[in-house]
Amino acid sequence: xxxxxxxKFSVAPIAVVAAITVVPLVALAQTAAPTPAMQQPASTNSxxxxxxxxxxxxxxxxxxxxxxxxxxxxxxxxxVAVVDPHGDxxxxxxxxxxxxxxAKVSIEKxxxxxIYKRPTKVFQDAVAKGGAGMRMLGLEGAVVLEGGxxxxxxxxxxGAIGVSGDTSDNDGVCANAAAATVK
Numbered sequence: 408x409x410x411x412x413x414x415k416f417s418v419a420p421i422a423v424v425a426a427i428t429v430v431p432l433v434a435l436a437q438t439a440a441p442t443p444a445m446q447q448p449a450s451t452n453s454x455x456x457x458x459x460x461x462x463x464x465x466x467x468x469x470x471x472x473x474x475x476x477x478x479x480x481x482x483x484x485x486x487v488a489v490v491d492p493h494g495d496x497x498x499x500x501x502x503x504x505x506x507x508x509x510a511k512v513s514i515e516k517x518x519x520x521x522i523y524k525r526p527t528k529v530f531q532d533a534v535a536k537g538g539a540g541m542r543m544l545g546l547e548g549a550v551v552l553e554g555g556x557x558x559x560x561x562x563x564x565x566g567a568i569g570v571s572g573d574t575s576d577n578d579g580v581c582a583n584a585a586a587a588t589v590k
Contacts, residue, residue, distance in 0.1 A: 454524045459563025461491035466589075467498035467566065470558060474570050474585035478502060485572035485581055486513040492564050494518035494548075502572070509571035516555030516578075517569030519548055524564055527555035528579055554578030556586040565589070 462470070467489035478485040484505040489498040496514060519527050523546070530551040533540030543549055553575040558566045570582040 456524055456557070456559065457563050458492040459560060459565045461493075462489065462497060462558060462560075462566035464497060470568055470585045470588060471498055471500050473588045474568060474581040475500065475502065477581040477584040478570075478572070481577065481580070483573040483577050483581070485570055485578070486510050487581070487585075488513040488517040488569045489558075489566055490514070490517040490521050490569070491566045492521055494521045494567075497566060505572045512550075512552070512571035513554070513569040515548070515569065516550045516552065516571060516582075517567045518555075519550040520555035520557050520567035520569065521564065523549060524557055526553070526557065526579075526582075527551070527569075528553040528575075531575065552578070554582050556582040558586055558589045560589050 471487045471489055474487045475485065479502075484502045486501040486505050486509040487499070488496060491497055494517070496517075499510075499514065501510060501513075516527050519530070523530075527550045530543045530546075530549050531553050533543045534551045543551060550569075552571075554571055555567060555569045556579075557564045558568060568582050568585050570578045570585070572578065
């Protein structure tokens with residue numbers, strides 16, 4: 408094979424890799440608005456909600472108690488984490504015999520809801536739809552499982568709750584029940 412021919416074959420893969428890498432980034436940058444899969448219904452928390460003063464320890468205990476009461480009512484074993492708006496752990500509690508894997512998951516769900524200002528169900532639903540929603544998998548710290556919900560007081564995010572231990576749907580039931588108690 409001549410040197411000229413070898414050069415043609417060596418350069419072609421580099422051009423293809425460069426085109427594949429650049430095109431999606433350019434297309435992503437040109438997206439004017441979030442796709443419907445990434446938008447939240449008007450009735451849920453919005454990414455535009457401002458952060459407020461962090462939830463207190465006493466308030467975090469009350470929110471966690473509401474989640475655990477919902478879990479007990481339904482005979483679910485759960486772990487519950489409450490974080491401040493930065494995603495730092497304020498309070499954690501688990502029911503006896505809950506699975507150990509849920510300890511970290513509940514904290515990560517709460518952090519995700521706090522730092523991204525939206526319920527983790529938004530990420531779960533976007534990924535489930537595929538297409539552009541798959542981009543959610545690239546967001547550092549975004550948990551794509553239901554059960555993380557921002558805590559809103561006086562129109563501001565004061566923290567978030569994360570619940571794990573049963574199905575994602577049931578985790579969400581407990582997290583939403585707890586978030587509804589925040590005034």
